[in-house]
Amino acid sequence: MRRYADNLKLIAKKAKQDKRHKFSWLMPVINEDCLVQCYSKLNKKSACGVDEMTVEEYGNNLKRNIEELCGKMEKLDYWPKPVRRVWIPKAGKQEKRPLGLPTVEDKIVQTVLKEILEAIFESEFIECSHGFRPEKSCHTAIKELNDSIMHKPVNFVVEVDIKKFFDMVDHDWMYEMLKQKITDPKILGYVWRMLRAGVMENGRTDETIEGTPQGGTISPILANIYLHYALDLWFEKEFRKATNGYVQLIRYCDDFVMLCEYKEDGERFLDQLKNRLAKFKLEISEEKTKMISFGKNAWKASKRTGKKTKSFDFLGFTHYCKASRRGWFIVGHKTSKKRLACKLKEMNLWLKKIRNAYPIKIWWKTLKAKVIGFFNYFGINGNYKSLQQYYKRVLSLCFKWINRRSQKKCMNWRKFIRHIMWNPIPTPRIYHDLLYCMPKGERTFKEPYVGKSQVRFCEGFHN
Numbered sequence: 103m104r105r106y107a108d109n110l111k112l113i114a115k116k117a118k119q120d121k122r123h124k125f126s127w128l129m130p131v132i133n134e135d136c137l138v139q140c141y142s143k144l145n146k147k148s149a150c151g152v153d154e155m156t157v158e159e160y161g162n163n164l165k166r167n168i169e170e171l172c173g174k175m176e177k178l179d180y181w182p183k184p185v186r187r188v189w190i191p192k193a194g195k196q197e198k199r200p201l202g203l204p205t206v207e208d209k210i211v212q213t214v215l216k217e218i219l220e221a222i223f224e225s226e227f228i229e230c231s232h233g234f235r236p237e238k239s240c241h242t243a244i245k246e247l248n249d250s251i252m253h254k255p256v257n258f259v260v261e262v263d264i265k266k267f268f269d270m271v272d273h274d275w276m277y278e279m280l281k282q283k284i285t286d287p288k289i290l291g292y293v294w295r296m297l298r299a300g301v302m303e304n305g306r307t308d309e310t311i312e313g314t315p316q317g318g319t320i321s322p323i324l325a326n327i328y329l330h331y332a333l334d335l336w337f338e339k340e341f342r343k344a345t346n347g348y349v350q351l352i353r354y355c356d357d358f359v360m361l362c363e364y365k366e367d368g369e370r371f372l373d374q375l376k377n378r379l380a381k382f383k384l385e386i387s388e389e390k391t392k393m394i395s396f397g398k399n400a401w402k403a404s405k406r407t408g409k410k411t412k413s414f415d416f417l418g419f420t421h422y423c424k425a426s427r428r429g430w431f432i433v434g435h436k437t438s439k440k441r442l443a444c445k446l447k448e449m450n451l452w453l454k455k456i457r458n459a460y461p462i463k464i465w466w467k468t469l470k471a472k473v474i475g476f477f478n479y480f481g482i483n484g485n486y487k488s489l490q491q492y493y494k495r496v497l498s499l500c501f502k503w504i505n506r507r508s509q510k511k512c513m514n515w516r517k518f519i520r521h522i523m524w525n526p527i528p529t530p531r532i533y534h535d536l537l538y539c540m541p542k543g544e545r546t547f548k549e550p551y552v553g554k555s556q557v558r559f560c561e562g563f564h565n
Contacts (some may be wrong), residue, residue: 106136117283118225125222126285132214134172138164141215144206151205152186152302160206171207178288182208184300184307185315189541200269201317202301214321215293219323227326228334233355234322236426240417241534243354244435244482247416248536249432250361252544255348258368260360261414262375264391267356269313271328272383273297276314279331296320312383325355333358333375334383341374349428359416368393396423398431415440418480435536437480437488445476446495453503466525469500473528481533489530496527516552 109131116123141164145314160167174180185202204212227235232243250256264270276297280290287307296315301308315322333442337351337360347363349371362368372393376386395403396410400421404411414424418441424434449472456465473496476491513521 106131106133106139110217113218114221114224117222121226124283124285125289128218128284128286129176129288131218132172132175134168136214137168137172137210140210140217141168141206143213144209148209149188149203150186151203151208152183153205155206157206157209166438168206171210173293175211180207180211180292180295182211182296182299184302185318187301187303199316202315204299204318208296208299209319211292212296212315212495213290215296216320216323219280219293219320219327223323223327226283227330228338230337230351231326231330231334232354233326233353233357240354240479241482243352244417244419246350247352247359247361247421248433248435250350250352251397254350254361254429255363256350256361257395257399258362258365258393259396259414260362260368260371260393261391261416262358262360262372263387264356264379265385265387267384268316268325270384271314271324275332275382276324276328279327282331293320293324322355328382329353329356332379333382336378340370341371343408354417357417359414365393391442396421398423401425401431406546413496419420419482426541432484435482436485437492437536442488442492445492446499449496450499453499456505457503462521463525469496470528477528477531479535481531483532483534483536486530493527493530497522500527536563 110240113125113128113131117125128437141161143158143159148155148157173182183205185204185208188201188203190201191198199548224235230246232238232240232246251259273294277290277294280293284290296318297313298310299315300310314324334351334353342349345362345364345367347367348361349363349367350361352359352361360371362371372386372391379386392414394414396412396414400411403409404423411423413439415421418438419435422434422436422440424432426432452472453469456468459465473493476492480492481489501513501515504513504518
């Protein structure tokens with residue numbers, strides 16, 4: 103019997119070699135060993151679903167649970183349970199968005215289906231798609247954006263926002279898109295059951311007749327498949343052929359921008375895009391969709407007129423035109439104000455909550471992990487000042503909440519600096535060079551040594 107990983111490689115190889123091939127026999131790939139491997143990939147600390155069973159509790163009797171799950175799937179007796187809905191705040195906004203929490207068994211099945219769908223559809227996806235794909239990331243999308251504006255005749259940027267995309271995905275269209283490459287009724291049936299599993303909130307279960315399960319493992323690949331057929335193929339096969347100049351689409355899941363040379367192409371893109379997305383039951387947010395003049399020519403015009411060039415936000419960064427040290431045009435990238443404020447607010451609330459729950463030595467490790475996570479995402483060329491700003495505010499917040507563990511201040515600034523010297527917080531660092539995007543597996547982090555230079559740095563911003 104072939105291993106699960108080998109089966110996925112064979113599926114991917116067949117899909118790449120024969121673009122017209124439709125997979126009709128995929129269920130034999132799913133067996134007990136496959137389900138065990140998918141269980142091992144789950145986050146052991148993830149929240150539980152409607153059955154209130156954690157990942158660790160499910161693993162206490164893993165062999166029997168997997169045998170029962172595999173038997174039910176072979177007999178088509180497996181039915182996913184409704185997802186438990188929770189509401190989480192949106193970055194930089196007052197409103198909240200829904201998040202669905204599947205049960206452990208549903209997470210395992212979703213992981214299997216996701217990996218099978220990825221093996222089949224990965225070779226179909228177009229290069230402009232960067233979200234949740236191997237060797238692709240938000241940083242490769244930003245690199246492509248930077249390279250296109252710097253080296254191609256880009257004069258306009260169209261920023262588009264799809265209104266509530268994950269809640270508006272049409273199930274019938276999703277099913278038809280999957281049938282373009284899959285004819286196995288069992289695999290299609292399980293994906294359909296996942297889409298129709300329902301939502302439970304406050305003890306009430308509601309049927310889901312549209313949308314994908316946000317928070318589920320399978321949701322990102324389904325979103326990529328849906329927008330591949332609804333947007334990417336249309337842009338490459340139809341829209342690009344009728345343009346007058348250079349155009350480029352850059353998409354990360356449901357966030358995308360379109361770069362163009364002529365204003366007429368940008369206006370025509372917006373007009374045709376509305377009709378195209380409406381066909382697939384999607385709608386554009388008029389408030390967040392806009393076209394701006396951007397690029398080398400716009401920067402030169404601003405120097406002549408004295409007017410500031412417009413900027414746009416994409417993937418948590420604000421992208422703007424600026425001059426290099428030698429006076430040449432370059433694209434600047436910095437953490438957007440909304441995202442920076444949101445991250446600092448989250449840090450403030452977390453420190454307030456954790457300051458008395460555990461000793462400093464315990465939660466200090468989590469603090470360093472949070473800081474590294476921020477630097478790892480936002481650490482790109484030209485964004486060092488934003489990283490410094492975040493670092494300084496985090497130090498101030500730590501000093502503030504350590505001293506509010508009791509009515510009497512327990513630490514002055516000199517003691518705090520001494521504590522940082524022996525327990526350093528990661529300092530700002532550029533993780534991603536836009537000239538070369540390092541693959542995820544090669545990223546490393548070295549624990550910084552904090553010496554006199556950092557002490558002077560800390561004392562300088564505090565004064």
